[in-house]
Amino acid sequence: MNFHLKVWRQKDTNAPGTLEEYEAENIPAGASFLEMLDIVNAGLTRKNIEPIQFDSDCREGICGTCSLTINGIPHGKGRGTTCQLYMRKFQDGETITIEPFRADAFPVQRDLVTNRSAFDRVIQAGGYISERTGSAPDANSVPISKVIADQAMDAAACIGCGACAAACPNGSAMLFVSAKVTHLGLLPQGKPEKNRRVLSMVRQMDEEGFGNCSNYYACEAVCPAGVPAAFIGRMNREFTAASVKEMLGMSV
């Protein structure tokens, strides 16, 4: 298959970037999007052109390292990460525009590589449990209802790729933060700190310069892990409840 690529090239964070055009020729239909870029890069290297820089790691859809906004959609069309997007999903001869994830909190480092450390700092603000709970408890020794376990699991599916913030017209990271808050806040190990966790993580999120949620639900539409936007509602409720407790002078 052949494709006409328009790729964002940018030398470093402060340099202005532009869309450069490249031809991707003789691409197997079974190649993943990243493998297609690998092939293009091999060609560029042969021609002594600096290859296109992009993020990738596990290439099996679980690590959340790959990014890319393909034709305006983070991770491209369809559910899943860019590494799980195959070229057979595109038309032969199609023009494909590839841009980095866009959000002020995700500065472009080079070409399609963005610095998503803002998410790490949000996690550092409270996306964990403080007390060591020992080794895995005996199954069923801590009863958790199936409903709660399923919900926590759906939230825990978040791989922290940043597609939600990249898709959001407001550059908001609410889906990511709400997934972490929900996942930890629902389970017995995370519950004792749920108030301070939501306060701390939301404040860090604001500080990082992520935008505010306008309930567009673009995040949910692109999330490769299928995290539902209902978790954002849940976080809104928990944040306000925790804030009220704090206003009343209660220990949170």
Next chain:
Amino acid sequence: MITSPSASARTGPCPGWLWLNSSIGKKTVVAVTGIALVAFVIGHLLGNFTIFLGPDAINAYGAKLQSLGPLLWVIRLALLGILVAHIYFTMKLWQENNAARPQKYLASNPVGTTVFARTMRLSGLIVLAFVIFHLAHFTVRVVDTSYATMHTMLDGHEVHDVYKMVVTGFSSGPVVFIYIIGLFLLTFHLSHGLSSLFQTFGITNRRIRQNYETAGRVLAWALYVGYISIPVSIYFFGLGKGVLQ
């Protein structure tokens, strides 16, 4: 450990201020003021419906509101304050949102969103312009100054002839057009706003979202039909034609 100073050792800005300045706090203010404004819109429509009960009903309703005196001004100022807060916090959110996404995608492809959601600020500002026109038209009566001199007798008292004013007002094609468009944008605004507030308050889960989104849209369109029924009845179906002779 997730740091959180105990209540007694807490320093820095007060928790209320922190909440108000957080992204969720600002959104909540917009939602709460939005509910108050929708409550007003519903009450206003119910009052308007007295026009279908004849001149005496709406004139008595108008006279009753005027007789509230100072209380009427308290309500008006409260509504103004709510409106100002609604717009102020929206503009603040808008400013932050623009700063959070300075570089737009060259290949833009909005997914998941609705046209109602994407045009909230625009529809809101047009509705604001419409509200100002509406106040100038029927409350301050500067669009057609003859409205102010329309009086009638009701139970032995001279009262403002609201019925004649409304019928005269909606006998003009351009005015009816402005109302139909202005109210349509209000409906547009509420189509997203009414469902959005459930999400902002967190009264949501995957199961009920579709329900409140539908309910919000139905209420928004019901309000539209209710409101335009008055200009449409007057302009197209000749309601109250008799008073103009």
